[in-house]
Amino acid sequence: MKIIDSIIKIPIFSSLSEGQLKSLSTIVSEKSFNKGETIFSQGDEATGFYAVLSGLVKIFKLSLNGKEQILHVFGNGNIFGEVPMFSGEKFPANAVAIEKSRLLFFPKRLLLKLIKEDATIAMKMLSELSSRLRYFTRLVEDLSLKEVPARLAAYILYLSNIKGGSNDITLSITKGQLSSLLGTTPETISRILSKLNNNGIIQMHGKKIKIIDYQGLEEISRGKKIENY
């Protein structure tokens, strides 16, 4: 059964029994979204949650004058929209596909039943929500205690880390979306990136970034100012 193969690739469900997987597979549905399509909007009634099979999804808030703050970018194997299952009923933010994406949709009802029956799922869910909280703890810290150059440097280092410390990085999102993720504007990102470029700390070609001076980048992520070229 194809859908079962998909389900076990989602980490929080990887340890389900044969029977649980089967009953899940009868209610799970696959949905596809094109680039730019809305998956749900803030305030929508939540009837279940999603997992990403392929593609990229952004979770974000909008201000009254249209500025957006991205909270997360979710990709392969990530789940999202699970918060309203346990608290409140409505989605607290918006979700839009930023690439063509295939998602699995899990209806709320059976999931809650499953969690009540199987403590290991509950524990995985608890651990998932806890890492989400850790992430937000850090996001809040970054937004309010660090200046934009430090946030950007930290983000580049983070990308390098995911790639096992590689110096060659390719942005998976546009610079505009990056600015929204870091709580700033495309102009500011542009300016800081070219400063980093001019100071020989990175080399940039389109979406590709090469870290030249790893240590310098780390210092900036800790708050050191960028020399004015």
Added chain:
Amino acid sequence: MKIIDSIIKIPIFSSLSEGQLKSLSTIVSEKSFNKGETIFSQGDEATGFYAVLSGLVKIFKLSLNGKEQILHVFGNGNIFGEVPMFSGEKFPANAVAIEKSRLLFFPKRLLLKLIKEDATIAMKMLSELSSRLRYFTRLVEDLSLKEVPARLAAYILYLSNIKGGSNDITLSITKGQLSSLLGTTPETISRILSKLNNNGIIQMHGKKIKIIDYQGLEEISRGKKIENY
């Protein structure tokens, strides 16, 4: 048994069975902290979590140059420090008593066992973490999409709401701590409060705030500028 009476006042444990309460009571300990005392620091190994019996506790992050961002202020019945139980091992932020406080300490080991046995506790924990996530969602939104006057106005309205819509509010924290909670400085808070005062939107005497123009305050919380007196 006094300690059992304390435990059942913590919402997530209110529905425990007699037996569960008893076994909990043998491992739970009560701890007291004076104003200003550190409960734990970021990076400390977490051996359990806390619940507030009385007093007030702030959870916060520090920047390199000493600026603090308060993430939460927890009071009666709230639990904190539970994230490392499910993800990672270390506390992601600092906790300090801002009033003389009595706390319950729950060691990690037995708690995890309890959760695995009793799905209702797991569900309460999931719901607790989910509201925490909702709160952070909002905090991030506020910090990055709203200006300080809007944040402050929203906070005053929030306090009014807790008091059932009363117009007379007493700050439970100092204005310095309020500024840290709102991601700004005491000076900025001072200036905005006196502007609100001069414009007849609030009346302020020390820690007491009286809302005069409720609608005006709501408009400011939505981003309207404060007239220059």
Added chain:
DNA sequence: CGGGTACTTGACAATGGTCAAGTGTGGTGG
């Protein structure tokens, strides 16, 4: 190849942070 979106760069403005100095104010000990 064309059209639209993303990005860059410059000039400017404004929000809010910092530093400094002065004014309360509450709690403690004499």
Added chain:
DNA sequence: CCACCACACTTGACCATTGTCAAGTACCCG
């Protein structure tokens, strides 16, 4: 009960960072 001291708060002047607006360039997709 009062005086004093430490701490919280206020107010002013200044300035850094970053947002905004505008215009031009590059780039990608169809």
